[in-house]
Amino acid sequence: MKALVTGGAGFIGSHIADALLARGCDVRVLDNLEPRVHPRGRPAYLSREIEFVEGDVRDRATVERALSGVEIVFHQAAYQDYMPDYSKFFHSNVVSTALLFELIREKNLSVRKVVVASSQSVYGEGQYHCPDHGLVLPEARPAAQLDCGDWDLRCPECQGVLAPVLLREARANPAGPYGVSKFAQELAALRLGKMLGIHTAALRYSIVQGARQSFYNAYSGICRIFTRAFRAGRAPVIFEDGKQLRDYVHVSDVVAANLLVLDDPRADGHAFNVGSGRATSVLDYARILRQKMNAPLAPEIPGAYRVGDVRHTVSSIAKLQALGWSVTKGLDEIFDDYLAWLDSVPDAADYVTAAFDAMQRSGVVRRVARGKGSAAAV
Numbered sequence: 001m002k003a004l005v006t007g008g009a010g011f012i013g014s015h016i017a018d019a020l021l022a023r024g025c026d027v028r029v030l031d032n033l034e035p036r037v038h039p040r041g042r043p044a045y046l047s048r049e050i051e052f053v054e055g056d057v058r059d060r061a062t063v064e065r066a067l068s069g070v071e072i073v074f075h076q077a078a079y080q081d082y083m084p085d086y087s088k089f090f091h092s093n094v095v096s097t098a099l100l101f102e103l104i105r106e107k108n109l110s111v112r113k114v115v116v117a118s119s120q121s122v123y124g125e126g127q128y129h130c131p132d133h134g135l136v137l138p139e140a141r142p143a144a145q146l147d148c149g150d151w152d153l154r155c156p157e158c159q160g161v162l163a164p165v166l167l168r169e170a171r172a173n174p175a176g177p178y179g180v181s182k183f184a185q186e187l188a189a190l191r192l193g194k195m196l197g198i199h200t201a202a203l204r205y206s207i208v209q210g211a212r213q214s215f216y217n218a219y220s221g222i223c224r225i226f227t228r229a230f231r232a233g234r235a236p237v238i239f240e241d242g243k244q245l246r247d248y249v250h251v252s253d254v255v256a257a258n259l260l261v262l263d264d265p266r267a268d269g270h271a272f273n274v275g276s277g278r279a280t281s282v283l284d285y286a287r288i289l290r291q292k293m294n295a296p297l298a299p300e301i302p303g304a305y306r307v308g309d310v311r312h313t314v315s316s317i318a319k320l321q322a323l324g325w326s327v328t329k330g331l332d333e334i335f336d337d338y339l340a341w342l343d344s345v346p347d348a349a350d351y352v353t354a355a356f357d358a359m360q361r362s363g364v365v366r367r368v369a370r371g372k373g374s375a376a377a378v
């Protein structure tokens with residue numbers, strides 16, 4: 001069986017590609033080695049057994065070539081960043097997906113299953129409960145509120161502080177360009193798949209952690225950013241007050257989810273959350289990692305925030321669990337595996353500070369008004 005993994009030179013795609021090789025599949029990877037992810041070119045971890053096509057998922061001729069002879073597609077390539085180049089999110093994430101299905105139909109290709117990488121970002125500010133008004137899907141918090149260091153979500157009816165609930169698949173409400181593009185991408189895939197009779201599933205990953213996460217891009221790299229800062233004797237910066245809740249999942253569990261929906265026809269036509277189902281505050285994450293690394297410096301909480309960040313985001317995993325999937329690795333294993341991997345790769349230059357500076361210059365990172373921020377230590 002021949003499988004195509006788009007974005008297969010990246011973090012998650014390369015692990016999927018390895019798992020497919022281990023199953024005896026012929027694996028082709030289509031990846032443009034996006035310079036913000038791979039400034040040093042083809043990564044050394046990419047198996048030589050993989051047929052590598054260097055090219056862009058937005059390019060018709062390239063995608064047609066990459067699809068030739070393929071039965072299954074894992075569409076992992078995506079543009080993910082905090083930068084305000086809005087149209088790139090849609091070209092890379094949505095148009096590429098439509099193009100895949102367009103070519104499968106037009107050329108009558110042999111693809112029988114497509115699995116698309118979606119994201120927890122389709123939930124935007126998330127799902128909350130108000131004691132008086134029930135379920136609330138709040139809009140993004142206004143800049144004027146965040147500029148005052150006021151981080152809580154409030155009920156639009158009574159202005160009471162809302163309590164977060166686990167994110168359920170049925171209620172997407174994306175806020176920023178990345179989340180909107182990922183929701184549009186999965187809708188395009190599921191609807192076009194149904195129209196054309198191609199089995200299709202979408203997986204909404206939470207924050208995925210593990211070896212091979214790029215050192216270079218600024219997106220979803222909390223483990224990389226914190227470990228590198230602790231190792232360099234610097235204090236990592238925590239945005240907002242650090243009490244925001246997150247959901248971390250090991251890349252091996254994400255790979256298992258991809259293989260499960262590949263094999264299980266009950267997954268066709270559906271989107272599934274892939275997370276831990278467990279809430280971890282950023283403060284707790286930093287505290288546990290700092291203890292593990294024996295780092296002397298506590299993180300700084302300078303009273304800054306990142307435009308587009310959401311407050312609490314923890315997924316319900318009941319829908320995928322009902323198909324037999326389960327979480328096998330927790331935070332301890334996530335840290336142990338990541339630190340072991342860091343020891344095994346040559347050290348890269350410090351791109352974290354440069355990425356932080358770029359976000360500040362473009363207004364993505366902002367400070368709260370003087371006197372309103374907290375500067376507590378972890």
Ligand SMILES: NC(=O)c1ccc[n+]([C@@H]2O[C@H](COP(=O)([O-])OP(=O)(O)OC[C@H]3O[C@@H](n4cnc5c(N)ncnc54)[C@H](O)[C@@H]3O)[C@@H](O)[C@H]2O)c1
Pocket residue numbers: 006007008009010011012013030031032033034037038055056057058075076077078079080092117118119120204205206207208209213214220
């Ligand atoms: N890492 C996470 O925590 C996370 C969370 C939610 C969703 N996701 C989704 O999972 C997928 C994989 O993410 P990742 O963390 O492995 O990212 P990554 O950046 O490590 O890998 C993405 C790969 O796609 C390639 N790529 C980007 N644009 C391309 C284009 N136009 N043409 C061809 N290749 C292109 C990059 O070169 C890279 O190798 C993405 O779809 C992402 O949206 C990731």
